[in-house]
Amino acid sequence: xxxxxxxxxxxxxxxxxxxxxxxxxxxxxxxxxxxxxxxxxxxxxxxxxxxxxxxxxxxxxxxxxxxxxxxxxxxxxxxxxxxxxxxxxxxxxxxxx
Amino acid sequence: xxxxxxxxxxxxxxxxxxxxxxxxxxxxxxxxxxxxxxxxxxxxxxxxxxxxxxxxxxxxxxxxxxxxxxxxxxxxxxxxxxxxxxxxxxxxxxxxxxxxxxxxxxxxxxxxxxxxxxxxxxxxxxxxxxxxxxxxxxxxxxxxxxxxxxxxxxxxxxxxxxxxxxxxxxxxxxxxxxxxxxxxxxxxxxxxxxxxxxxxxxxxxxxxxxxxxxxxxxxxxxxxxxxxxxxxxxxxxxxxxxxxxxxxxxxxxxxxxxxxxxxxxxxxxxxxxxxxxxxxxxxxxxxxxxxxxxxxxxxxxxxxxxxxxxxxxxxxxxxxxxxxxxxxxxxxxxxxxxxxxxxxxxxxxxxxxxxxxxxxxxxxxxxxxxxxxxxxxxxxxxxxxxxxx
Numbered sequence: 164x165x166x167x168x169x170x171x172x173x174x175x176x177x178x179x180x181x182x183x184x185x186x187x188x189x190x191x192x193x194x195x196x197x198x199x200x201x202x203x204x205x206x207x208x209x210x211x212x213x214x215x216x217x218x219x220x221x222x223x224x225x226x227x228x229x230x231x232x233x234x235x236x237x238x239x240x241x242x243x244x245x246x247x248x249x250x251x252x253x254x255x256x257x258x259x260x
Numbered sequence: 261x262x263x264x265x266x267x268x269x270x271x272x273x274x275x276x277x278x279x280x281x282x283x284x285x286x287x288x289x290x291x292x293x294x295x296x297x298x299x300x301x302x303x304x305x306x307x308x309x310x311x312x313x314x315x316x317x318x319x320x321x322x323x324x325x326x327x328x329x330x331x332x333x334x335x336x337x338x339x340x341x342x343x344x345x346x347x348x349x350x351x352x353x354x355x356x357x358x359x360x361x362x363x364x365x366x367x368x369x370x371x372x373x374x375x376x377x378x379x380x381x382x383x384x385x386x387x388x389x390x391x392x393x394x395x396x397x398x399x400x401x402x403x404x405x406x407x408x409x410x411x412x413x414x415x416x417x418x419x420x421x422x423x424x425x426x427x428x429x430x431x432x433x434x435x436x437x438x439x440x441x442x443x444x445x446x447x448x449x450x451x452x453x454x455x456x457x458x459x460x461x462x463x464x465x466x467x468x469x470x471x472x473x474x475x476x477x478x479x480x481x482x483x484x485x486x487x488x489x490x491x492x493x494x495x496x497x498x499x500x501x502x503x504x505x506x507x508x509x510x511x512x513x514x515x516x517x518x519x520x521x522x523x524x525x526x527x528x529x530x531x532x533x534x535x536x537x538x539x540x541x542x543x544x545x546x547x548x549x550x551x552x553x554x555x556x557x558x559x560x561x562x563x564x565x566x567x568x569x570x571x572x573x574x575x576x577x578x579x580x581x582x583x584x585x586x587x588x589x590x591x592x593x594x595x596x597x598x599x600x601x602x603x604x605x606x607x608x609x610x611x612x613x614x615x616x617x618x619x620x621x622x623x624x625x626x627x628x629x630x631x632x633x634x635x636x637x638x639x640x641x642x643x644x645x646x647x648x649x
Binding site: 256 | 268270314315316318319344346348370371373408409410412438439441480481483484486
């Protein structure tokens, strides 16, 4: 299910964290966390880089371009990873697409 | 007792007041409620929030009673937001208006959790013990979404509304909620007092669970459904509080710090107060917090059980209430030697007749003529965990 939906996601959509979902660096634990209603999610380094770019300003395509060049990674792979992550978070209503 | 070194707390439930216009018969507040004169003042609560942030608390749940009964609510939210705390308002909606909701949003509130008693207005008002509550809540839901705040609808399920669990999910969608909690009643405090009138039959509970699970799948991406199943019907107990004193603290209106909202019903526990100790000191050293940390306190069948790190033996409060000894396994567990107590209670649960019920409404002072003071609902902590994504 997630795979199909990820492919259906438009490259022009501008993902953003809705109000009520915050990416926060917790200085006490020295780690990045995603704070959401009744949830605290640990985020890995890649997810943090993706989520930092989900401001509603950049398109999905632009985010993928940016990540691929910043981390000198294969674009198609980055594209798949970003779509999978965002689709999963959108299903949990943690990201608006 | 050698309790393990505690991890840092993730959440703090601040019961700002026990005052509440509603009288919900399953209220998670204790039977003996703090009056207004015993409530911590603004400066004391602000100090608690500052200490909470310093010790590692990430999410602050402003609850009650009805937190909007506090005149300093906006000020408290602003202070919590300035500390970077994720602030969640748990409210009945009664006492809020469009202006106050907007002020709360501007002060930095992150999220609102609004209780709904039923999808049918008349039944909802009867459950709340407050005429007009339902209509007002519908208005408040609109104030919340219009202010741009994310809304969670919280519905406690029991015999009077169990057949409308799905309808309450659909109501939450119509109200613009991004998330809904469908939580079967847990029997502590007022809930325990009213258990005979609240507990649905096994068939009704099962039908509601299946209906909500179906909606969970079909509404994925539209609304998140957090489903708290009725633990009496389960095979294993719930991992209560994700383990005693592992994740969360609960501060009462008068400043007493508890590992969970029901902990005071266990006799012999020594609770410390924020007016006498720092929150960090309480978290690390108060006798009540260390009473059931780790597993040294466990008896059989928990002690040698492979699931002891999964469910932590279930709920200490429930173990005490149903067996008279807090160290026993939660008797919800089919392995508990006291499990027959739960079986007996379940066997006595009756189906819904549709008749209005003579609840013992939650109220601050016992008086048979007053039915208008109460609380918005139960507190369910199942999702306060830090979970890996």
